[in-house]
Structures are given as C-alpha cells and as structure tokens.
Amino acid sequence: MxxxxxxxxxxxxxxxxxxxxxxxxxxxxxxxxxxxxxxxxTHAACAPATPADPGAPDPQRIVVLDSAAMDSVCALGLWQRVVGAATSDAGTPQPSYLGAGVSALPSVGPAGSPDVGLIAAAAPDLILGSEPADPALADRLRAVAPTVFVGADPVQWKDRFLASGKALGRGISAQQALDAYTADAARVGAEIxxxxxxxxxxxxxxxxxxxxxxxxxxxxxxxxxxxxxxxxxxxxxxxxxxxxxxxxxxxxxxxxxxxxxxxxxxxxxxxxxxxxxxxxxxxxxxxxxxxxxxxxxxxxxxxxxxxxxxxxxxxxxxx
Structure with missing residues (x-):
C-alpha cells in the first residue's frame, strides 16, 4: 500500500x-x-526575537536571498522583519521546516536570479544571502540597500551563521545560539x-x-x-x-x-x-x-x- x-x-x-x-x-x-x-x-521552529548587539545596526526590513540565510534569520527570531524572500529556482515556497509563517513571506523571485525591482520596492535596510553567481547582480543589489554575502559553502555553515548574525546586528546572540546548539547536541548524543x-x-x-x-x-x-x-x-x-x-x-x-x-x-x-x-x-x-x-x-x-x-x-x- x-x-x-x-x-x-x-x-x-x-x-x-x-x-x-x-x-x-x-x-x-x-x-x-x-x-x-x-x-x-514547526510552530516554534523560529526563536523569539533576540536583542541587537550594543551599538550595532538593527535592521527592520530584511530581504533574504536564499534558504540558508532564511534559516539564520529564523534562528535569531527576526523572520517577521523579512519583507521579501527569494524562493528556490523551482519556484517552491520556503523550506517547510521553518514553519508556515516563513513559507507565506512575499517572494522576490528565484534564488538564482532574484528580481531587483521587487527587492527595491520592498524598501529593505538589509539584503542578506550567499555569494551570487553573477557579480553584476551583487552590484545591483548593493545599489538598493546594504548587502551582505556570507559565502556559499555549506561545509562552513557554522561560520556562515555567525557571519549572518553579525550582519543582522546580533553577533552575540548568534554565538550564544550556536553554543547552546553544541551543548544540546552533545547532551542528546549522550542520552542516546x-x-x-x-x-x-x-x-x-x-x-x-x-x-x-x-x-x-x-x-x-x-x-x-x-x-x-x-x-x-x-x-x-x-x-x-x-x-x-x-x-x-x-x-x-x-x-x-x-x-x-x-x-x-x-x-x-x-x-x-x-x-x-x-x-x-x-x-x-x-x-x-x-x-x-x-x-x-x-x-x-x-x-x-x-x-x-x-x-x-x-x-x-x-x-
């Protein structure tokens, strides 16, 4: 069956x-x-909002260019500040493990070639993602709003998360979240x-x-x-x-x-x-x-x- x-x-x-x-x-x-x-x-997949680092920028309108960056935004409790998010190249919604709210965020086009016009219309104060394949796209995005690329190598996911945290003005919270995950993973591993x-x-x-x-x-x-x-x-x-x-x-x-x-x-x-x-x-x-x-x-x-x-x-x- x-x-x-x-x-x-x-x-x-x-x-x-x-x-x-x-x-x-x-x-x-x-x-x-x-x-x-x-x-x-997935109701509590995203963390509660974390505080900004003292003196750090605190973006209020965020555009996210890929699912890994969306995971970071979710982990730091800032997904409700996302005003536009790129979807996969196949046009599917955001990853379902991040919850229904994230999946309903407005699209700015596919991750491989986001619509710069839609991004500009969203009036972001931060654009966050991995390194784009097209350098010209990076320049166009930087002309819209402060843009941070944290690298595209999935092997370096922990470093990318910390870099995303810094870009979001939450370097301290990102390190704390990573440390808490490390401790929890070790604890669960011992239990099983x-x-x-x-x-x-x-x-x-x-x-x-x-x-x-x-x-x-x-x-x-x-x-x-x-x-x-x-x-x-x-x-x-x-x-x-x-x-x-x-x-x-x-x-x-x-x-x-x-x-x-x-x-x-x-x-x-x-x-x-x-x-x-x-x-x-x-x-x-x-x-x-x-x-x-x-x-x-x-x-x-x-x-x-x-x-x-x-x-x-x-x-x-x-x-």
Whole structure:
C-alpha cells in the first residue's frame, strides 16, 4: 500500500506540494524505510526575537536571498522583519521546516536570479544571502540597500551563521545560539549513546547514490552528537558517489532523496535484491529523512531538526 501511495504521489502534477520532502512527511514508509519527522512541530521552529548587539545596526526590513540565510534569520527570531524572500529556482515556497509563517513571506523571485525591482520596492535596510553567481547582480543589489554575502559553502555553515548574525546586528546572540546548539547536541548524543552506533548517510539522486561524509551538513551534525560513521564513509570530501551498495552499509542507514527523481530512483534501488542483502535492511534499521533538512538545510534550525530526528530514530527499528 505504501508503494502504491508513492506511485500515486510521484505521478501528480509538479506543484509545490509534490516535492520529495512533502512525500516524506505524509508517508509512513518508503520501500520499507521508516520515515522520520512525519509529526514535526514547526510552530516554534523560529526563536523569539533576540536583542541587537550594543551599538550595532538593527535592521527592520530584511530581504533574504536564499534558504540558508532564511534559516539564520529564523534562528535569531527576526523572520517577521523579512519583507521579501527569494524562493528556490523551482519556484517552491520556503523550506517547510521553518514553519508556515516563513513559507507565506512575499517572494522576490528565484534564488538564482532574484528580481531587483521587487527587492527595491520592498524598501529593505538589509539584503542578506550567499555569494551570487553573477557579480553584476551583487552590484545591483548593493545599489538598493546594504548587502551582505556570507559565502556559499555549506561545509562552513557554522561560520556562515555567525557571519549572518553579525550582519543582522546580533553577533552575540548568534554565538550564544550556536553554543547552546553544541551543548544540546552533545547532551542528546549522550542520552542516546550515540557513540555506540555507526550510522550510514546516503542520498539518492535521479541516477546516483552518494555517501554524505562527515564534512557534509548532516555529517557534521551527526559528529556533534557523537554518532560514529562506518570506516568507508569517513571521507575527506563532503559527498561521494558510489556504485557498490556495500558502501551504504552501517548499523543503521539514513536515506534522503533529491526531489522526485531521487525518490523514484531510491525506491527502485531499495526494492532490489542487492539492497535487501544489507544488514541494516535485514535488521529493519533504515530510515528516510527530509532532504530539505538533512542536505539543503545548512543552518542552525535545520541542525536542531537533525538532532531531533536522531533522538527519535538512532536506537529504533522499523515496525
């Protein structure tokens, strides 16, 4: 029945509600994998408003150019000051894990090519985002309002968060929030005996399967909790495509899907005989997680969501 449901969902029209993260949130299993985070509570995802640093600028009208910057704004409790936000290049809303209020913020066009006219009409006093691909766009944005780019490398998500905090006039609060996350991740890790488990983290693309290494966003969060990784997943790169399904083995396996293509490919692989030869599959210890959080999140709110997912699944079995 779960497989039939997935086929039906995957075959629907390409609307914002048809992406893989929506399917993950509304389905209890994907090809035998238990879905984590179905009942995720996003009502308090964004923090209460934090105070500005003494003498620092305190922006009142913020335009956000990408989801990672939006995560930072949310983590510091300033999302209600956002007067415009870029959407993904596919035109989907903001990441759902940030809550319904964030998803309803007015759009200023796609993240890859935001509409400068819409941004100017929003009259921001701060524009915040990653480094744009087009230097000319950066110059046009700077002509509208003070503009801060904090870098585009997801491996450096903690540094990017602190840089965003400084740009928002909240460097002190950003450091405090990061320190609190670090302490909470370590505490949760101790509570669930994280160091006793070697977790595999893999991501399906439309025609690929990749290991998410310790340097990836989710890999760093696992490390913050003390979760161990199988020897063949201790990569010196953030992510690496694999051909041998044996490299996906672990005490348990976390899987995510890059869009509907990744879901279709992943479902096919996870229903194969070779996949069912993996020990974690036999032991019913495969869990599907939200790609928008584990791979695309790249921020403090997403990191806390990953910790919550670990807390609810690391020592569990799929029933």
């Amino acid at each position: 779960a497989a039939a449901t997935l086929v039906g969902l995957a075959g629907c029209s390409n609307t914002p509600d048809d992406d893989a993260s929506t399917i993950v949130r509304t389905t209890t299993k994907i090809a035998g994998a238990g879905v984590v985070g179905i009942e995720r509570d 005996n994280a160091r006793q488990t070697q977790a595999s983290v893999v991501r399906f693309g439309s025609d690929s399967l990749a290991i998410e290494g310790p340097g990836s966003f989710s890999g760093q969060v696992l490390a913050d909790t003390g979760v161990q990784r199988p020897a063949y997943q201790r990569l010196d790169v953030a992510s690496k495509d694999i051909d041998d399904l044996g490299d996906a083995e672990g005490d348990l396996i976390y899987v995510s899907f890059d869009g509907s293509g990744g879901l279709e490919h992943g479902t096919s692989v996870m229903e194969s005989d070779d996949w069912h030869e993996l020990g974690a599959v036999t032991d019913k210890r495969v869990f599907a997680v939200d790609d928008a959080i584990w791979n695309d999140g790249n921020g403090l709110v997403a990191a806390r969501a990953v910790v919550t997912d670990l807390q609810r699944s690391l020592n569990e079995y799929v029933s």
